[in-house]
Amino acid sequence: MYSESNDLAALERFFEKLALLPKPEPLTPNLFSVAGPGQNENRLSDLMAFFMGGYPGAPHWLAKAVLHALVRKERFDHDHLQQVDWEAVTTEREAGSWNVESESIKRLDLLVSGNNFVLGIEHKVWASATNNPFYAYDDLLKSYEVNIYKCVLCPDDSKEGVQAPATNAGWPTLSYSEVLVSAYELYGKDVAPSDQTKWQIFYQELLQHLTSIAHPTEEKTMTKVELNFSLKHFNDLYEASQRLEQFEQELMAEGKSHIAAALQIATSDIHTKKKPEIWSEETRVWRFFPSAWSNTGASQICLVYYPSSESEGDESIGFEVRAYLESQVSSDPWLKKIERAFLKVTPVTKHPDCTWYREGHGNDTWPETAGRWLALSAWPREYTKTGAMKALGDLAKWVDEHAFETETNIADS
The missing domain is CATH 3.30.1460 (Yope Regulator; Chain: A,)
Structure with a gap:
């Protein structure tokens, strides 16, 4: 027999159980998520370029992670990777060349070059690649007369507006997660032993920031204990x-x-x-x-x-x-x-x-x-x-x- 008072009593007992749940630990803020580039494509590309050797004395850790990730996808030759002189690797932002067809300068987000290769990276966070002049980027890369590699770097959840134009132009996509796998594998070998302790901290923050962008739909809002409690007491x-x-x-x-x-x-x-x-x-x-x-x-x-x-x-x-x-x-x-x-x-x-x-x-x-x-x-x-x-x-x-x-x-x- 239905009883309103019994329902309210049961609900009150549920609230008592709810009050016993441990308070979740506050999330540790990420410097680059809170006060850095966020998901701004240009500013994030600037930060990536720095950790790809974009400035004298800057580390090359991210460039190495990208090349290793491309090797995994069979988009970069393993023998060429072994021959790379990492001290000679540099990265240029907004590398441009004159395009005769459009009578304008076309710029590529990141151009990584070394002693035996050049890698063109078009970076897409959430913007579409439909209007990107990949043909002009190809002409720019060919002018270097070394081993040519290329990719479109993007979050894991990038939309068809990135995937389709890149594939049609012959540019493979490389996800943040694929780069992060290599970055963390190389961390103990290349980053941890480094005496550049300042850059170690910022690099780790960058990797964590990229992780948060890589899977935005998978970010957890509940602890496992809270989730199990909610599943058990969903009716309440x-x-x-x-x-x-x-x-x-x-x-x-x-x-x-x-x-x-x-x-x-x-x-x-x-x-x-x-x-x-x-x-x-x-x-x-x-x-x-x-x-x-x-x-x-x-x-x-x-x-x-x-x-x-x-x-x-x-x-x-x-x-x-x-x-x-x-x-x-x-x-x-x-x-x-x-x-x-x-x-x-x-x-x-x-x-x-x-x-x-x-x-x-x-x-x-x-x-x-x-x-x-x-x-x-x-x-x-x-x-x-x-x-x-x-x-x-x-x-x-x-x-x-x-x-x-x-x-x-x-x-x-």
Whole structure:
């Protein structure tokens, strides 16, 4: 026999188990992912060129990894690899030559040259290769009169817009993962023993950064423990998500009722969206638009909510109430008068005569959208859901009286 209380008790036991899950360790940030080239093709090519011997004194580690990866694919001769003088290897960025057919200079992303070879690399992160002049790149490589090799370097998940044009032009593709396999195999032999300790650290960061780009669809968002827990308790998770949706709809309905009662209008005269707006990972907001306010644009009253351990009741949710007033002109005196009145009437500490209060540190009001909007922010005096609803209705009434009722409008006072 179905019992709502039994369902809720089971859900509460699930939450108790959920609370026992160990918190995941924060991910170690990667320098090049956070503050470096990211996935910018040109900047990433610059960084690759450096580790391909692109500057005097720079290491050749990445160039060696690329050549070894091409040997694995039978796209570079093994005997030629054994004869490479690595100290003579250099890499040029944007190597160009005049193309007679187009009467312009065509540039190749990376050109690696050594004592017995030249390797042309066209680097594609997410851009298409459809319009790349591979014929011009071939002419450039032929001018070197040594053993010629070529490839299109790209992430593993590169699209058909890279694969097809490269294949049609006779340029093999080389994935990041294929290069990374060689790079890590060579690391202990070439990188670890090196006395270039500074470059070792940056090279390792580059390899990790390329790994994150190589398989973006495979990046993990859960630990194995979390994944197994979710698989085991999927039904509970689904029910919890349904309860959350019901709860948010309840907040919307109750908010409408309090605003309607305060303004003495029907709830049908207050418009909202079907779902709350998400401001951040944890913060959500219901926006309420009384139809009587629509003559000034999108003026509204808002209920902001988020997880909080500071509730004064047996709750784990926090609330803020806001109002947004819109004018058709910037720095409207009407908005300035409302702002002054709000700051005057709103106490900076909890007061029994007012259901809301403000911080008092200059963060209670602010302009938005080139001064055409005014935001008013306040906290419920009683920091609970009940207190938030009272504050929401009372703030809506205050805004209505001071901004939209002509007989009490402060512009006339």
